[in-house]
Amino acid sequence: MPIWNIRYGTPVPPDTAPPLVGTDRVLAVLTELAGHADGASLEELTRAVASPKPTVHRALASLCRFGLAARNGHGRYVLGDEFLRLAFAHHEARPDHLRIAPVLTALTERYGETAHYAVLDGHTVVYRAKVDPAAGALRLSSTVGGRNPVHSTAVGKLLLAYALPDDDAAVTAWVGDRPLPQRTPHTLTSAEALAAELRTIRAHGYAVDDQENEPGIVCLAVPVFLTSPTRPSGAVSVSAPVSRTPLATLVAEVRAIRATVEAR
Template sequence: MRQRAAPAVESVDRAIRMLEVLGRHGSGASLDELATSLSLPKSSLHRTLAALRERGFATQREDGRYLLGPELLRIAFDFYDRLDVRVVLRPTLERLRGELNETIHLGVLDGADVVYVDKLEPTQPIALSSKVGGRNPAHCTAVGKALLAWAYPTTERLLTWAQEHAPLARPTDRTIDRPEALAREMARIRTDGFAKDMEESEAGVRCVAAPVFFGADGPVAAISISAPKGRLPATRMREVVDSLLREIAATPSTSQAAG
């Protein structure tokens, strides 16, 4: 972490740094531990911790150790539930369409399916039948695979998912429907950071997709770019993936969660 300019409000900045340290201690941190790890005098810590305690952002065990408070968790879980990905990611989708002029989808996972929650069409004519609110089997679309890869981040968990939703549909002869092959594909996707769909869902259509995180472990949504095969040869595909990953990284608040 690089040197930081003077914070806008020093006391708030300190409070946040305290919360970060408290979050790393599942069984509480002592005042002294906080003092050394933050290089702050105990009296200052004590005062700020009192403010955090008043609002339930910190609690204190009877032996004195401080813990992160339930109110912070409540706010975070609550917000995560009502987070409107569509509203938050709209600008990113629009930038992508401006850059690439292709069809952009935003999807979330629902059981064995992807549900499309937003869609932007390119200016050039294109026939893609998908609709906002529409569904597709997750394992044969780029959006779905991008979501599955991180929602079920181990081979074992993915195989369980596949088993629960067997048999997997096979809309084209390029669809990856064998669980073991799918698991290998997922591992590759996690390594690369994005998913491809090489006519696995619809003949003649290729897509690339990448997940969007929001501080939590699992992805909240994935963004894809779809185009007829002819407009997405290997070279352009690489450029499109670069744009996609760059735009997601540039979107505030989509940082990948720590392992």
């Protein structure tokens, strides 16, 4: 896993990341553990966070004391039960999660596809809630708490359209000098293309992902106004395999999708 910028939640290239010290090292170890569902050895964690083995061991000892990490039966380190309890308790208590859950359930039952609720966080979106279709249907790999790039997702582009002024220069400044990763052959990779897309989104009031983030997956997103009548708190999307639900089918349902969100 890449070293993460704890403040902004974005990966930092190893050759440009500052040395980890103090609490940053503990948090880096905790973050790295989250990427190893089957656990990680001390040696693996030492390499991943680029720190001396004794200091990583001390960080793990601190996490274990508070129940945030533990050693499994194979001697590998995993996230602790207390960490999971805190994370799930906090997530379940979030007002937006509680208020949006019936919307996602209604959309999934109606269309038989996955529904998400996501919020904007810098250059990424974070999935706060997700409802999958009934057992047996194809499920997407997205996870609650997971991130995806703004520029390649329907939820991201929609929220960015509201967050930025209707000005190409604002989009150029937002992109800056960092490249927009090309997730698929359909991904928008220039500030000019993204600015044009945001204009279309503002005109129509919804956004689409036409296999831009993941091959074979399409998505339509609409805004959710939980705390303000003009600035969305997040976005709800319906995502589907294009072979089963073409994008045109989702677009034809945009009024019904928006009505489901607004009614609840």
